[in-house]
Amino acid sequence: MSQFTELLISGLSLGCIYALIAMGFVIVFKATKVVNFAHASVLWLGAYLVARWHDSLGFFGAVGAAAVICAVVAALCDVVLVRALRRRGGGQDALAILTIAINIVLATELSRLVGTDILPSGAPWGSDVTHVFGVVVPQTRVAAAVVAVVLMGLFWVAFTRSSWGVAMRSAASDPEAAALMGIRLSRVAAGAWALAGALAAIGGAFFTSFPAPGVDNATGLLALTAIPAAVLGGLDSTAGAVVGGLVIGVATTFAAGYQDEISFLGRGLSQVVPYIALLLVLLWRPSGLFGTREIRRV
Amino acid sequence: MLSDERVSPDRKAGPTHAGTGLLCVRDLQASYGGVRALRGVSLTVSDGEIVAVLGSNGAGKSTLLRAVSGTLALQGGRIDGGRIELAGHSLIGLDPAEIARAGVVQVPEGRRIFAELTVEENLRAGAFGRARRDGRANAAEPVFELFPRLHERRRQQAGLLSGGEQQMLAIGRALMASPRVLLLDEPSLGLAPRLVDKIGETIRRINSDGIAVVLVEQNAAMALQIADRAVVFDVGQIALEGTASELAASDDVHERYLGLGAGGPQVGEVEPLTPVTGRRQAQALTVSEVTVRFGGLEALSGVSLNVEAGSTHALIGPNGAGKSTLLNVLTGVYTAASGSVRYGDAVLTGLRPSRIAALGISRTFQNLALSPTSSVADNLLLGRHRLTKAGFVSAGLRLPSARREQAQQERIVAGIAALLDLDSQLDHPLGSLAYGDRKRVELARALCAEPTLLLLDEPVAGMNAEESQRMARTIVQVRETLGISVVLVEHDMAFVMGLADRVTVLDFGRRIADGEPDEVQRDPEVLRAYLGFEESQEESQT
Numbered sequence: 001m002s003q004f005t006e007l008l009i010s011g012l013s014l015g016c017i018y019a020l021i022a023m024g025f026v027i028v029f030k031a032t033k034v035v036n037f038a039h040a041s042v043l044w045l046g047a048y049l050v051a052r053w054h055d056s057l058g059f060f061g062a063v064g065a066a067a068v069i070c071a072v073v074a075a076l077c078d079v080v081l082v083r084a085l086r087r088r089g090g091g092q093d094a095l096a097i098l099t100i101a102i103n104i105v106l107a108t109e110l111s112r113l114v115g116t117d118i119l120p121s122g123a124p125w126g127s128d129v130t131h132v133f134g135v136v137v138p139q140t141r142v143a144a145a146v147v148a149v150v151l152m153g154l155f156w157v158a159f160t161r162s163s164w165g166v167a168m169r170s171a172a173s174d175p176e177a178a179a180l181m182g183i184r185l186s187r188v189a190a191g192a193w194a195l196a197g198a199l200a201a202i203g204g205a206f207f208t209s210f211p212a213p214g215v216d217n218a219t220g221l222l223a224l225t226a227i228p229a230a231v232l233g234g235l236d237s238t239a240g241a242v243v244g245g246l247v248i249g250v251a252t253t254f255a256a257g258y259q260d261e262i263s264f265l266g267r268g269l270s271q272v273v274p275y276i277a278l279l280l281v282l283l284w285r286p287s288g289l290f291g292t293r294e295i296r297r298v
Numbered sequence: 299m300l301s302d303e304r305v306s307p308d309r310k311a312g313p314t315h316a317g318t319g320l321l322c323v324r325d326l327q328a329s330y331g332g333v334r335a336l337r338g339v340s341l342t343v344s345d346g347e348i349v350a351v352l353g354s355n356g357a358g359k360s361t362l363l364r365a366v367s368g369t370l371a372l373q374g375g376r377i378d379g380g381r382i383e384l385a386g387h388s389l390i391g392l393d394p395a396e397i398a399r400a401g402v403v404q405v406p407e408g409r410r411i412f413a414e415l416t417v418e419e420n421l422r423a424g425a426f427g428r429a430r431r432d433g434r435a436n437a438a439e440p441v442f443e444l445f446p447r448l449h450e451r452r453r454q455q456a457g458l459l460s461g462g463e464q465q466m467l468a469i470g471r472a473l474m475a476s477p478r479v480l481l482l483d484e485p486s487l488g489l490a491p492r493l494v495d496k497i498g499e500t501i502r503r504i505n506s507d508g509i510a511v512v513l514v515e516q517n518a519a520m521a522l523q524i525a526d527r528a529v530v531f532d533v534g535q536i537a538l539e540g541t542a543s544e545l546a547a548s549d550d551v552h553e554r555y556l557g558l559g560a561g562g563p564q565v566g567e568v569e570p571l572t573p574v575t576g577r578r579q580a581q582a583l584t585v586s587e588v589t590v591r592f593g594g595l596e597a598l599s600g601v602s603l604n605v606e607a608g609s610t611h612a613l614i615g616p617n618g619a620g621k622s623t624l625l626n627v628l629t630g631v632y633t634a635a636s637g638s639v640r641y642g643d644a645v646l647t648g649l650r651p652s653r654i655a656a657l658g659i660s661r662t663f664q665n666l667a668l669s670p671t672s673s674v675a676d677n678l679l680l681g682r683h684r685l686t687k688a689g690f691v692s693a694g695l696r697l698p699s700a701r702r703e704q705a706q707q708e709r710i711v712a713g714i715a716a717l718l719d720l721d722s723q724l725d726h727p728l729g730s731l732a733y734g735d736r737k738r739v740e741l742a743r744a745l746c747a748e749p750t751l752l753l754l755d756e757p758v759a760g761m762n763a764e765e766s767q768r769m770a771r772t773i774v775q776v777r778e779t780l781g782i783s784v785v786l787v788e789h790d791m792a793f794v795m796g797l798a799d800r801v802t803v804l805d806f807g808r809r810i811a812d813g814e815p816d817e818v819q820r821d822p823e824v825l826r827a828y829l830g831f832e833e834s835q836e837e838s839q840t
Contacts, residue, residue, distance in 0.1 A: 163422065170412050170423040176372050177410035182398035182427030182475055 006135045007257040008250065013141035015249025016148035021203035021226035022233065022241035023152065024196030029235050030172045031192035034082060035096040038074075039200055040223040041106035044215070046070045046201025047121065047208040048110055051215045054122030062122065063205045067198040074197025075190045077102055082193075083186065107220045118216045123209040144206035151199070152242060159238065168192065172236075222271075225252070228278035234291025243289055248274045320345045320510055321366070321402065321479050326380035328358075328365050330730055335361040335375065337534040343479060348501065348511040350521035350542060352551070353531030354762055356732025359514045360407060362531075363481050366512075367404040368394040374729070384479070398427035401478035405485060407514075409468040413457030417448055420456050420471050427475025441470040444503065461617035462493040469500065479510045486517045488759050490616045490789055490828055498524050516762045522546040578658055580607040580750040580783045581642025583628075588637035588647075590623055590807075597623045598807045600637065605751075605800075610777060610784045612798035612815075614791075616828050619804040621787040625753050628785070629661050630654040641751065660749035662740040662757060670729035674720060674739055677728055678711040681746030711746060717779075718742045718772055734761045738769070745776065752776070754786040758793050766790055770797050795819060803828065 021043060028036045049066035050059070057065055077099075085098055125139035132142065159165040170178040171188045179185050207223065208215045225248060233244025255262070256270035281289060319342035328336040336358045343349050351359045364370040365377055366389065382389045389397050398404075412420050421438045428437065442449040445466040451459060456467055465485055472480060482501065486494040498520045505511050505524075515521035522528060522542045530538035530551060538545060545551045583605040590598040598620045605611040613621045626632040628639060630651040639646040646654055660681075669677055715721045718738045723731060728739060737757060744752055757773070758766035770793055777784055788794050794801065794815070801818040803811040805827040811818050818824055 163426075166415070166419050166422045167426060169415055169419070173412040173414055174410050176369055176394075177406055177412070178423065179372075179394035180367055180369065180398055180404050180406060180410075181424050181471060182395050182403075183423065184393070184395045186393075 003257060005133070007253050009132055009135045009137055010141065010257075011250030011253030012246060013137060013145045013249070014253055015246035016145040017203050017206045017245070018226055018229045018249045019242040019245025020148045020151060020199055021207070021223070022230035022245045023155065023238055024199035024203075025227060025230040026233070026235060026238050026241040027168075027192050027199075028196045029230075030238075031168055032078065032082070032189045033092055033095075034099060035092070035235070036099045036193075036196070037096065037227070038077060038099040038102040038106065039196065040220055040227065041103045041110065042070050042074055042197050043200040043204040043207070043223040043226070044110050044220040045073065045106060045204075046197075047204035047215045047219055048114060048119070049201070050205040051119035051121050051208070059122050059124050059205075063202060066201040066205065070197035070201035071194035072197070074200070075194040078190050078193040079186075083189075110220065111217050114215060114217055114219075116217070118214045120214040121205055121209040121212075123205070125210070127210045138210050140206065140209040141211075144209070147202065147206070151202070155195075155238070164191070225271075225274040228274040232278050232281045232288055234288030236292055237288070237290035240288055240290030247277060251277050319343060320385055321512070322381070322383045323362070323366070324381040324383075326362070326365060326382065327378040328361055328370060328375055329378055330361075330373070330375040333730060334378075335534055336365065338380070339531075339534070339536055340380075341529060341536070343510050343512055346505065346508050346510055347527065348505050348513060348525045350518075350525035350528035351512060351514045351531060352518050352521060352528060352545075352762070353537075354732075354765055355516075355734030355760065357531035358534040359531050360483055360733075361534075363404055363483050363512070363514055366397075366402060367481060368392055368397045369404075395426075398475055398477075399429055401429065401475075402481065403427055403472045403475045403477035403479070404481040405468050405472045405483060407483035407487065409464045411456045411459075411464050411467050411471065413455070415456055416453055417456055417459070417467060418452040420467055421448075421452075421474050424471035424474030427472075427477070429476075437474050437476070440507075441473050444473070444500065445470050462489055462496075465489060465493075465497060466500075469497075469504070473504065473509075477509060479512065480504065481512045481514075483514050484516060484760060485513070486515060486520055488617070488756060488789065491791060492828070493617070494520055516760055518551065518762065522551075578748070578750050580658075580781055581644075582607050583751060583783065583785070584638075584640045585624070585628075586638055586640075588624070588627055588634045588639065590620075590627060590632055591635050596807055598627070598634075598804075601804065601807070601809050602637075603802045603809070603812060605783055605785055608777070608781055608783055609799040610773070610786065610797055612794045612801045613785065613787045613804060614789070614794055614801060614828065615804035615810075618806075620807040621804055622755060623807075624804070625661060625755055625785070625787060628654075628753060629659060655747060658748070658750035659753065660744040660747040660751075661753035661755065662737075662744045663755055671727055673725050674715070674728055674731070675708070675711055675724040677739060678715065678724075678743050678746050679707060681743035682707050682711065714742050714745050717745070717776065719768075734765050737761070738772070741769075741772070741776075745780075749782060751783045751785065754784060754788075756788055757786060758788060758790050763792075766793050769793075773797065 021039070025036060025039050028034055046066045049069055050062045053062035053065060081098060081102065082095055085095060090098070123140045125143060128139045129136050130139050130142060159168065167183045167188050170181065170183055171185055175185055204223065208219060229244040229248040230241050232247060233240025233242070251273045252270045255273040259267065259269060262269065321343040323339060323341040326336050326339045327334070339358070339362060341349070351362065353359050361370070361375065364373060364375065366382055368389065370377060377390055384400055384402055389400065389402065412423060415423065418438070421441060425437050447463060448466055448470055451463065456464065459467060469485065485497050485501070489497065494517060501511055501513065502524050513521055513525060522545060525542040528540065528542050528545045529536045530545065538548065538551065586602045587600045588598055589596065589600055601624060603611070613624060615621055623632060627634050628646065630646065630649050634647055641657060641659065644657055712721060712724065715724055718741060720735070720738055720742055723735065728736060731739065737760070741754070741757060758769050761769060773784060774797070776782070798815055801813065801815050802809060803818060803824050810827060811821045811824045
């Protein structure tokens with residue numbers, strides 16, 4: 001099989017992980033209008049906990065426990081910090097800067113904990129590979145894609161069918177009217193943050209599994225590339241997060257795979273490709289691929 | 299129904315039953331950033347009653363509803379004193395969601411439906427206010443019974459409904475919570491006359507199911523017709539109180555809120571005004587065979603009309619008839635699929651909005667499009683942007699020329715504000731002004747661009763008879779002084795008929811009548827489509 005197909009499949013599987021992470025980012029933005037830069041550190045925390053705990057709890061147990069911890073941490077960010085700032089009249093800009101601060105604090109502590117180590121995620125598939133459409137793909141990536149698709153499907157059903165979804169969407173559409181209808185905005189917001197935290201932990205576990213070496217000091221920086229995925233797809237669109245994730249996944253994989261051919265652009269291009277893709281898309285569509293443009297009935 | 303763990307009793311006063319009222323407001327005081335909006339309001343609503351709340355804009359009616367529903371803080375306001383109790387339990391300090399769950403549900407002003415959700419999902423959202431979950435499943439049935447139209451459209455996106463249907467949905471959504479007290483904030487706002495009657499009838503039916511209703515309305519005629527009792531607000535206090543029939547008979551209410559004594563806007567004595575700015579000549583506006591399509595939907599089909607220079611031309615028609623669409627074609631926001639618009643010698647079709655504005659066409663909006671945090675003066679200065687010369691650099695460096703210009707602009711803005719009686723409010727943040735005053739700021743801002751053709755989208759929506767008369771006077775003054783043409787879209791018939799030289803009636807994007815107000819008022823098709831006299835017509839025929 002050609003290198004192209006191989007890279008495409010590998011890129012799509014990486015894209016599923018990105019999509020999962022970007023979706024959490026979008027959910028928080030939709031429900032609370034906060035651009036949550038702390039998402040990257042929460043992911044790093046999740047990945048770190050999985051790496052620390054997989055020996056005692058097993059990989060799946062560790063992922064589950066990390067998801068719970070990250071959900072709690074994210075919800076606490078909302079309940080303790082975001083809400084307090086909002087009560088004092090903090091706007092969207094102040095809240096975004098607050099999340100940058102949270103991100104820096106969390107990242108500094110994690111970088112102290114990780115030190116110079118590279119901690120393997122302990123995924124049971126190790127470095128085994130399998131064949132998809134005749135292409136060699138790491139088994140962890142196949143598992144990641146399956147988990148991501150299942151989780152996104154569950155989310156979609158809950159979002160469009162359940163009462164929780166109706167409450168989420170009502171609150172996103174008009175918070176004051178939603179409160180007047182008896183929807184508890186603070187619970188909707190905390191729920192969204194918790195869900196995003198859990199998704200970040202699960203995404204983080206796969207993000208640091210094979211072919212990635214494991215959790216190290218650069219994980220936080222790499223995790224930030226999920227933010228371009230969300231913005232590129234459209235900050236307020238869950239479908240956009242999925243597409244944005246796939247685009248970033250494929251783009252970085254291609255940039256890494258063809259780096260000999262494009263070496264005139266310099267080595268390590270794959271690390272900045274998400275941001276280049278983001279710039280190009282935003283120049284063309286300022287609200288992202290699927291984001292709501294600022295339209296108002298006039 | 300009401301369990302104690304849902305509503306915490308007032309810690310200070312303890313559960314006190316003040317009279318037999320279901321909802322008791324005692325000596326309520328509220329303010330926005332130090333500006334007092336309620337100065338000791340007391341109001342009791344008993345089981346199964348409809349209480350109408352009347353008064354001019356800024357008198358405190360909406361503030362009262364916000365205080366009761368717990369949303370005052372979201373608007374930057376606070377309760378300074380007094381009590382609000384539902385069946386003896388204090389509501390003050392509770393989250394809006396808890397107040398809704400306790401049984402006091404508000405239909406907010408401007409409907410505020412969830413536009414991206416379907417009709418059915420909007421109703422599901424309303425069911426969150428139910429005290430108990432078990433009734434949620436079939437809660438929608440009585441609502442569909444009340445509004446069969448919503449059942450037909452239950453899978454449609456709510457944002458695509460017409461104005462009248464959206465109001466039905468907003469009321470239906472609130473009913474999903476099975477409220478004990480329903481608070482309605484201006485339900486007839488922006489609705490065609492026949493729909494206003496329908497909303498009134500609906501409120502009565504809801505009330506007959508035992509739901510107490512507090513109805514804030516500018517349409518005092520409708521409100522007094524269906525209410526048991528009414529109160530009239532004036533400057534944050536209750537000025538008059540009585541049964542609906544007593545108030546309807548009172549001279550004061552008659553004149554100020556029903557506007558019947560006046561018989562349409564009186565525009566006799568117009569004070570002379572001096573033009574504040576330089577003059578350009580108004581031109582004739584010619585719209586010929588304009589068609590606009592959104593996707594497959596034809597919003598306007600071959601509409602033509604002529605506006606003579608210096609005249610007032612009204613566009614009327616049911617909600618969704620295409621009136622605002624036509625305004626948007628005139629300003630270049632929408633592009634006509636075919637047909638042309640000419641203003642004097644200039645062809646407007648195909649021009650960008652900024653070019654059209656430069657030709658002297660300026661508009662106001664149906665929904666206010668102003669910045670709430672900026673002062674009135676800053677909002678008006680924004681309207682002069684096109685006419686300022688200082689560039690980014692000279693303004694940024696505050697060069698003498700830029701400062702001189704700024705001072706001159708501020709003088710002009712102050713003059714326009716004086717013209718509209720806004721001079722005392724120039725420094726106030728716009729958000730602190732009452733709705734009717736904000737509408738006047740909109741008009742002032744449009745005038746700041748020194749238009750020769752002024753387009754007004756529902757200039758008196760949400761105003762009472764007295765205020766809309768004042769607005770009519772202002773429009774006449776402005777037109778006479780500045781010699782400009784005015785095109786206005788409006789539902790208030792007394793206003794339109796008293797003010798317009800010519801009226802064009804639209805229905806489903808087609809022009810169904812065009813002529814002088816008297817002719818149009820007698821046109822049978824207009825009566826059928828819009829004014830809603832078909833029953834009385836049929837009766838008189840038999």
